[in-house]
Amino acid sequence: SQQGEEDPQALSIQEGENATMNCSYKTSINNLQWYRQNSGRGLVHLILIRSNEREKHSGRLRVTLDTSKKSSSLLITASRAADTASYFCATGPVFGTSGSRLTFGEGTQLTVNP
Amino acid sequence: NAGVTQNPKFQVLKTGQSMTLQCAQDMNHNSMYWYRQDPGMGLRLIYYSASEGTTDKGEVPNGYNVSRLNKREFSLRLESAAPSQTSVYFCASSERFDTEAFFGQGTRLTVV
Numbered sequence: 001s002q003q004g005e006e007d008p009q010a011l012s013i014q015e016g017e018n019a020t021m022n023c024s025y026k027t028s029i030n031n032l033q034w035y036r037q038n039s040g041r042g043l044v045h046l047i048l049i050r051s052n053e054r055e056k057h058s059g060r061l062r063v064t065l066d067t068s069k070k071s072s073s074l075l076i077t078a079s080r081a082a083d084t085a086s087y088f089c090a091t092g093p094v095f096g097t098s099g100s101r102l103t104f105g106e107g108t109q110l111t112v113n114p
Numbered sequence: 115n116a117g118v119t120q121n122p123k124f125q126v127l128k129t130g131q132s133m134t135l136q137c138a139q140d141m142n143h144n145s146m147y148w149y150r151q152d153p154g155m156g157l158r159l160i161y162y163s164a165s166e167g168t169t170d171k172g173e174v175p176n177g178y179n180v181s182r183l184n185k186r187e188f189s190l191r192l193e194s195a196a197p198s199q200t201s202v203y204f205c206a207s208s209e210r211f212d213t214e215a216f217f218g219q220g221t222r223l224t225v226v
Contacts, residue, residue, distance in 0.1 A: 030212045031212055033214065033215075035215075040202075040220070041219060041220070042118075042204055042206075042217030042218055042219050042220055043157075043204070043206075043215070043217045044217070045214045045215065045216070048213075048214060088156060088157070090215070092211070092212030092213070093211070093212060101145065101147060101159065101162045101164065101170075101172070101211050102147075102208070102211070102212065102215055103159070104149075104156050104157040104159075105156055106155060106156035107155075107156050
């Protein structure tokens with residue numbers, strides 16, 4: 001099964017509201033990353049948080065990481081219609097565990113209504 | 115700087131035909147990946163190459179083969195296409211196995 005699992009699967013909000021997506025994982029990680037995918041396009045990296053970090057900001061994005069609960073959240077503040085996309089978390093493994101590659105969750109489909 | 119380039123962008127195959135999906139990156143990355151994405155689903159890893167000269171199976175390798183031709187290029191081959199392989203295929207690369215991944219624009223493959 002996937003290492004990362006996003007929750008909720010789908011989220012619909014109004015423009016200007018905040019959007020929160022969650023990711024849970026199973027094994028030890030070196031870092032956790034969030035990606036965005038516009039319909040039919042390749043994924044684009046948004047932000048990376050290391051296992052020794054608890055919170056990170058980038059523009060309107062805020063990511064938290066709780067390694068004790070093996071979970072992360074992505075908050076998009078003051079959402080815009082252009083934020084409509086699928087959002088994926090990916091876990092970067094500790095070297096020698098879970099294979100040497102990123103593992104993606106199944107994504108959260110965010111719809112921001114104008 | 116083109117990033118990750120995939121070819122072709124679209125392909126229709128008949129059941130039993132073979133084809134090779136090409137992927138090249140110009141960022142001098144060590145790791146390269148092939149994923150498939152089915153409608154409404156996440157990415158499933160087919161094969162990856164942690165460094166030049168190595169390849170490893172991912173979650174769904176059956177029916178596929180790969181070649182890491184050199185540091186830049188990582189190809190995916192379907193030897194005998196099946197309708198179940200209808201999907202969008204993404205190639206990606208990263209400097210290391212746990213760093214930011216850069217994705218190509220995808221190949222939409224339909225097997226009839």
